[in-house]
Amino acid sequence: MKKNLTVPELAKLLGISRIAVYKKVKAGVIPAEKVGRTYIITDKTVNDILGKELSSTKKSQIDRTVKKVVKQYGPLLKKLGAE
Numbered sequence: 001m002k003k004n005l006t007v008p009e010l011a012k013l014l015g016i017s018r019i020a021v022y023k024k025v026k027a028g029v030i031p032a033e034k035v036g037r038t039y040i041i042t043d044k045t046v047n048d049i050l051g052k053e054l055s056s057t058k059k060s061q062i063d064r065t066v067k068k069v070v071k072q073y074g075p076l077l078k079k080l081g082a083e
Contacts, residue, residue, distance in 0.1 A: 004040045007032070014049070 007025065011018040024030040025039050030049065032039040048055070070077065 007039050010041050
C-alpha cells in the first residue's frame with residue numbers, strides 16, 4: 001500500500017463517497033494533513049480505519065469490553081457453548 005492516500009483514494013478504498021470522507025476529515029474523525037489544496041491520509045490512519053493494526057489503547061478497550069460481556073453474560077455463553 002502507498003504511504004499516503006488522498007481523500008478520493010480513501011473513499012474508493014472504503015466504498016463511500018468523497019464527500020463523506022471530506023466530512024469525516026473536517027469533523028476530525030479521520031486525521032488528515034492538508035498539503036496545498038489536498039488532504040493526505042497516512043498509511044497508519046488507513047490501517048487503523050481498516051482494522052489492520054490495533055493500538056495498545058484499542059486493545060485494552062477491547063479487553064475491557066470482552067471482560068464486561070463475559071461477566072454479564074457468562075452463564076448464558078456457557079449454555080450456548082454446550083449446545
